[in-house]
Amino acid sequence: xxxxxxxxxxxxxxxxxxxxxxxxxxxxxxxxxxxxxxxxxxxxxxxxxxxxxxxxxxxxxxxxxxxxxxxxxxxxxxxxxxxxxxxxxxxxxxxxxxxxxxxxxxxxxxxxxxxxxxxxxxxxxxxxxxxxxxxxxxxxxxxxxxxxxxxxxxxxxxxxxxxxxxxxxxxxxxxxxxxxxxxxxxxxxxxxxxxxxxxxxxxxxxxxxxxxxxxxxxxxxxxxxxxxxxxxxxxxxxxxxxxxxxxxxxxxxxxxxxxxxxxxxxxxxxxxxxxxx
Numbered sequence: 033x034x035x036x037x038x039x040x041x042x043x044x045x046x047x048x049x050x051x052x053x054x055x056x057x058x059x060x061x062x063x064x065x066x067x068x069x070x071x072x073x074x075x076x077x078x079x080x081x082x083x084x085x086x087x088x089x090x091x092x093x094x095x096x097x098x099x100x101x102x103x104x105x106x107x108x109x110x111x112x113x114x115x116x117x118x119x120x121x122x123x124x125x126x127x128x129x130x131x132x133x134x135x136x137x138x139x140x141x142x143x144x145x146x147x148x149x150x151x152x153x154x155x156x157x158x159x160x161x162x163x164x165x166x167x168x169x170x171x172x173x174x175x176x177x178x179x180x181x182x183x184x185x186x187x188x189x190x191x192x193x194x195x196x197x198x199x200x201x202x203x204x205x206x207x208x209x210x211x212x213x214x215x216x217x218x219x220x221x222x223x224x225x226x227x228x229x230x231x232x233x234x235x236x237x238x239x240x241x242x243x244x245x246x247x248x249x250x251x252x253x254x255x256x257x258x259x260x261x262x263x264x265x266x267x268x269x270x271x272x273x274x275x276x277x278x279x280x281x282x283x284x285x286x287x288x289x290x291x292x293x294x295x296x297x298x299x300x301x302x303x304x305x306x307x308x309x
Contacts, residue, residue, distance in 0.1 A: 046129025065113025073128035075104035082119030150192035215277040
């Protein structure tokens with residue numbers, strides 16, 4: 033589920049050195065929070081579900097929730113996790129090298145602002161998933177490619193945070209609601225009214241802000257929820273399909289593979305609890 037490369041075998045220059053998912057990190061687990069850690073490298077943590085807080089000596093404590101990302105800096109003591117919240121699911125990468133130091137030097141990432149809010153953007157989730165999958169393929173030929181993709185991903189996170197428009201809060205509310213009650217039909221008109229827009233205007237504003245229509249966003253949130261269920265439970269595929277509102281497990285499986293590039297069974301084998309840490 034979460035693997036870090038052997039430092040003695042890692043590329044001596046810029047490199048992605050760790051990548052993984054953590055699903056259902058719970059406050060009931062005493063080890064679920066990261067407390068007082070200092071990394072020798074950079075890291076990016078993308079919160080996919082739930083919430084909690086982040087803390088360091090410079091900014092103190094602040095709340096974080098799904099759609100936020102935490103940039104962790106070398107030598108900077110930090111703590112984060114669900115702590116007082118019931119749920120936290122994330123994907124993460126650890127990386128090092130001069131090209132990433134340059135991002136900091138240019139101000140694209142900033143130690144005084146380690147928590148950014150790109151939102152739950154499908155293209156960021158997909159790029160993160162692909163990076164984790166390829167890193168865990170352990171192909172040494174990909175080391176420079178993965179470093180370049182990591183650099184691009186970190187830059188994309190910063191860009192999405194900086195480009196939040198005047199309706200960002202309303203879109204964030206809509207995104208949260210589109211991720212709820214995934215087994216039920218989507219009432220788009222009711223959702224649009226809840227943020228003060230007509231249905232057609234909402235579709236346009238949402239697609240402009242997020243990059244895809246609301247229905248497609250909800251479909252991808254179903255897949256995100258399916259990944260969490262596959263990684264943390266032994267529920268059969270038919271039960272997961274029903275829980276997420278699919279007509280049958282075969283349609284669910286086809287859609288899952290189309291989005292993630294892996295079959296549900298392969299995803300469970302690679303990232304389930306039995307896959308180890």
